[in-house]
Amino acid sequence: MELCVIEGDGIGREVIPAAVEVLKHVAPDVIIRPMEAGWGYFQKHKTPLPDETIQVARECKAILFGAVSSPAYPVEGYFSPIVRLRRTLQAFANLRPAQHLPVPTSREGVDMLIVRENTEDLYIGHEHTEDEGQTGIAEKVITRDATERVTRLTYELVRRIGRKKVTIVHKANVLSQSDGLFRRVALEIAANYPEIITDELYVDTAAYWMVKDPNRFDVILTPNLYGDILSDMAAAWGGGMGLAPSLSLGENIALAEPVHGSAPDIAGKGIANPTASMLSVAMLLRLYWNRIEAADKIEQAVRKTLSEGDYTVDIYTEGAISTEDFTKRVCSHLS
Missing domain, CATH: 3.40.718.10 (Isopropylmalate Dehydrogenase)
Structure with a gap:
């Protein structure tokens, strides 16, 4: 199995690597193929979604997408890469669960x-x-x-x-x-x-x-x-946008993505919540690859981490831990 990984912009470059790390613990056989898309890529290459990324996404038939920073005003040549990717791949059904999680905001x-x-x-x-x-x-x-x-x-x-x-x-x-x-x-x-x-x-x-x-x-x-x-x-x-996963399905295609934005105000600070990305990977495992046990392990590890009060700053400011530390604690429950 192969997974096309597109980190995108902003905190996508922090939460997606965290989700990939968790995935490797439960499905080490998955081959990761990193690709590019987003506003930052557009500023350098004048396209937000290169043909190479679309081709690799089609070959893998499974994609993990982070977040993009789209301007709120018209920019010649720019389009939303995630919307275009969904339509190009005909990932026609977007699944958004909302479930109680052990956090104060749920x-x-x-x-x-x-x-x-x-x-x-x-x-x-x-x-x-x-x-x-x-x-x-x-x-x-x-x-x-x-x-x-x-x-x-x-x-x-x-x-x-x-x-x-x-x-x-x-x-x-x-x-x-x-x-x-x-x-x-x-x-x-x-x-x-x-x-x-x-x-x-x-x-x-x-x-x-x-x-x-x-x-x-x-x-x-x-x-x-x-x-x-x-x-x-x-x-x-369900606890907030930092906890909300999604999976878009089509005919022999699946696109997993956290629903939060690129959050440029906190990007690079190492404080973003990777829960949504991790749970999106669990949805990919459960509903597309049919690897139920692996999906269960990720969901249980995330729940255990949260139930122990290990929160990122979006959930609770006092005693908040970093993206890296949260990921380590989830992975420790997978070992």
Whole structure:
């Protein structure tokens, strides 16, 4: 097995090596192939995602991606490398779990999985301005094919991992042509899985319940934009963004990545939380490589480290430990 490792920018260059170190303890046979992408690479080479990186990602069929620092203003030639990579590889289903962890910022009982369609919606990037820059217009695209495949993957995954309920989240009462299509197709596919409970919520109602009672959710299935927002909300109940892993799946492709950003304000200080990267590797092992025992070992080692009060500064400032020390303590539980 091979793993294409892209550290990216900022703290990606700190947390991804930590995750790779943990991976080597439980799966030493995995061959690591480091590649480049991101804003820093763009500034030197005028592309944020070189063809060589895409080629190696395709060859490995498994990718661990760190974080990128994208400017909030248009830069000629620049695009989000992670969004482009997901679409290029057709990693169409983004899985974002939110589970209780033994940290003060996590909520007891929370255990949900958010699945978002990962290749279309407003994130296709079809934008333009009119009226001499006074009007901005973006296209929202929802297709039957993309909705069918992400829904099938969701229900097959629910069946495989033993979850019981899927909540389809949309805004079909306002966006009848786009979200309406997503709703209709998702419910059509859901009818083939009668043993799994299916319900639906408008996205604003789902946001309300995410704040009021997150324990009501088991699995959420939703288009790209809503999933991006709801999964970040859910991350708060799991303890914070530094603890939130993700895995994007496609046909014979998997892309693991922590959901936090590049955090340039703390980059290089050695204080970033590598938990999300480590748990993303565990998701890769469990759900793509089917190496359940190795995934269990990583998750248990992370939980034990946290339960002993070994926190990075984002969780608890007093007595906080460094990225390196946190990694060493996780690895000590794997030895």
